[in-house]
Amino acid sequence: MQGTxxxxxxxxxxxxxxxxxxxxIATVLGNGLEWFDFTVYSFFAVIIAKLFFPxxxxxxxxxxxxxxxxxxxxxxxxxxxxxxxxxxxxxxxxALSLTIxxxxxxxxxxxxxxxxxxxxxxxxxxIVVARLLQGFSAGGEMGTATAFLTEYAPAGKRAFYSSWxxxxxxxxxxxxxxVGTFVTSSLSADSLHSWGWRMPxxxxxxxxxxxxxIRSRMDETPAFxxxxxxxxxxxxLAEVFRRFPRETFASFSMxxxxxxxxxxxxxxxxxxxxxxxxxxxxxxxxAGMFGGLMIMCFSPVVGKxxxxxxxxxxxxxxxxxxxxxxxxxxxxxNSAPGLVSLMVFQGVFGLLIxxxxxxxxxxxxxxxxxxxxxxxLSVAYNFAVTxxxxxxxxxxxxxxASTGSNMAxxxxxxIAATISLVGTFYVRDPRRSHA
Numbered sequence: 001m002q003g004t005x006x007x008x009x010x011x012x013x014x015x016x017x018x019x020x021x022x023x024x025i026a027t028v029l030g031n032g033l034e035w036f037d038f039t040v041y042s043f044f045a046v047i048i049a050k051l052f053f054p055x056x057x058x059x060x061x062x063x064x065x066x067x068x069x070x071x072x073x074x075x076x077x078x079x080x081x082x083x084x085x086x087x088x089x090x091x092x093x094x095a096l097s098l099t100i101x102x103x104x105x106x107x108x109x110x111x112x113x114x115x116x117x118x119x120x121x122x123x124x125x126x127i128v129v130a131r132l133l134q135g136f137s138a139g140g141e142m143g144t145a146t147a148f149l150t151e152y153a154p155a156g157k158r159a160f161y162s163s164w165x166x167x168x169x170x171x172x173x174x175x176x177x178x179v180g181t182f183v184t185s186s187l188s189a190d191s192l193h194s195w196g197w198r199m200p201x202x203x204x205x206x207x208x209x210x211x212x213x214i215r216s217r218m219d220e221t222p223a224f225x226x227x228x229x230x231x232x233x234x235x236x237l238a239e240v241f242r243r244f245p246r247e248t249f250a251s252f253s254m255x256x257x258x259x260x261x262x263x264x265x266x267x268x269x270x271x272x273x274x275x276x277x278x279x280x281x282x283x284x285x286x287a288g289m290f291g292g293l294m295i296m297c298f299s300p301v302v303g304k305x306x307x308x309x310x311x312x313x314x315x316x317x318x319x320x321x322x323x324x325x326x327x328x329x330x331x332x333x334n335s336a337p338g339l340v341s342l343m344v345f346q347g348v349f350g351l352l353i354x355x356x357x358x359x360x361x362x363x364x365x366x367x368x369x370x371x372x373x374x375x376x377l378s379v380a381y382n383f384a385v386t387x388x389x390x391x392x393x394x395x396x397x398x399x400x401a402s403t404g405s406n407m408a409x410x411x412x413x414x415i416a417a418t419i420s421l422v423g424t425f426y427v428r429d430p431r432r433s434h435a
Contacts, residue, residue: 023152024161026218028168030100030211031145033204035138035172040200041110041131042267042393043180043285046274047197051115052123059401062275063394064124071128072135073390076382081237083140084378088236088371092148095374097215099137099144104208106133111201143378148218150365151373156307159362163303166357170299170350173266173292176200180270180285236375240368244376246426247367251380253423254364257319258357259389260416264409265349266291268393269342275397276406277337287342294350295357302358311359315424318356322349323417330410363427388416 041048049058049065087095109130116123145165153161179200187196240248266288273284306314329348333341361377368376392412399408 020152020154020161023149023218024164026214027096027145027149028164028171030096030215031141031165032168032171032175033100033211035169036175036200036204040107040176040179040204042263043176043270043288044197044200045271045393046281047193048127051117051193051197052113052127054116059397062271063397067391067394068124068127068131071390072131072138073386075132075135076139076386076390077379079136079139080143080378080382081139081375082136084143084375085236087140087144087147087374092144092151092374093215093218095140095144096148096218097212099141100211100215101208102137103134103141104205104211106130106137107201107204108208109133111198111205139382140378142381143374143376146361146365146377147370147374150362151370157304158365159306159311159359160300160303162361162365163299163306163358165361166299166354167296169262170292170295170297170354174289174296175292177270177285177288177292179203181282181289184280184282184285236372237379240372240376240379244368244372248376248380250423250426251364251367251377252384253426254315254360254420255381255384256388256423257322257416257420258353258360259385260392260413261322261349261353261356263389263392264396264413265346265353266295268396268409269346271393271397272409273337273342276400277333279337279342283339283342286339287346290343291346291350291353294347295354298351298354299358302355303362306359306362311363312424312427314355314359315363315427316421318352319417319421319424322352322356323414323421325349325352326410326413326417327407330407334406 045065046062048068049061053061053064053068055061055064083095083099086098107130109126113126113130114123142165146162149161149165150158183192183196183199269291270281270284270288273279273287274281302314325348329345333345364377364380365373396409396412399412400406
């Protein structure tokens with residue numbers, strides 16, 4: 001009898017371990033593919049500006065294109081609230097499966113949209129609609145994915161598990177920049193502008209069925225399954241604002257640097273390389289691949305270290321270093337523009353972004369209880385991303401043109417680092433036994 005009981009316990013433990021492995025794989029693949037869909041637009045903003053927003057003025061067209069990139073962020077708080085509440089009420093699995101289908105639909109609309117020369121004003125309208133749909137989907141992704149992985153994480157490994165979400169974003173940057181490098185290096189300018197730019201978006205269409213298949217086969221998290229219907233919040237959104245205002249503010253302030261680093265130091269750099277440094281577009285993509293690789297590889301390493309040594313020292317240290325290095329690093333690539341300087345730039349910031357974001361989601365998840373976790377994270381994350389990240393390319397492009405200074409992005413990053421550095425002091429590291 002005792003042998004049978006021991007055998008059943010071993011099988012149960014092994015089954016849970018398999019569920020955890022599947023949870024990491026499904027979340028990383030799904031989240032990475034979602035981010036690829038959402039951000040590949042920024043990599044091809046220069047071409048999209050010419051094809052969908054022709055104004056006769058190159059700067060105006062680019063501003064319209066990057067503003068449309070920001071339009072998608074208006075829907076992120078809406079998507080975060082709607083899908084976050086849905087995840088807290090119905091389940092993480094159902095919400096994650098829905099987000100990836102919505103993202104693929106928006107990507108398909110961009111990839112198949114006729115240009116301005118073909119259908120006139122309807123062309124930019126279609127792009128805006130597609131970005132709104134993508135924004136709604138992305139709004140529900142981060143909070144739900146974080147809740148999913150942290151609820152699966154065993155004791156003492158919450159930062160390591162959640163760090164794989166940031167690693168998947170690095171994978172998306174690597175994949176997007178890799179596709180960008182291929183099409184810009186292997187196609188002529190005419191082919192690139194006529195059909196080549198559509199390739200990443202058409203690849204993204206495949207993400208819908210593949211991602212849905214992966215996520216529909218996931219098991220619901222044990223923590224959410226253990227919450228009874230009576231214990232679930234009737235209004236997760238109201239409860240977040242009523243009972244957790246301090247936690248929401250702390251999360252919001254720390255997300256600011258995360259989103260600015262992502263959208264300025266990673267996704268905007270191919271455009272900055274072309275428009276400001278006057279380098280070939282393929283060079284910016286190659287450097288972007290290196291930055292994405294650094295984040296993909298080092299985020300889990302930092303997450304594992306943060307489980308052992310605490311979250312705050314990594315968060316505060318990385319924010320301080322980004323604040324100190326932003327100005328000299330931008331000055332460096334402007335004084336010596338080229339592949340080497342861009343690789344050094346992306347390598348340094350890739351490592352610092354991994355250090356900052358590796359433990360950040362674990363820190364957030366420890367601020368909210370299970371019944372409002374997805375909603376709380378979605379609200380704090382998406383409002384910060386909308387305000388400081390979505391329109392960062394637009395403001396930076398405009399500031400560079402207005403001031404004539406190529407250092408405008410550095411100032412933006414430094415302001416974000418200062419705010420988030422203050423926010424990191426709200427983090428209280430749990431004891432390892434409860435991490």
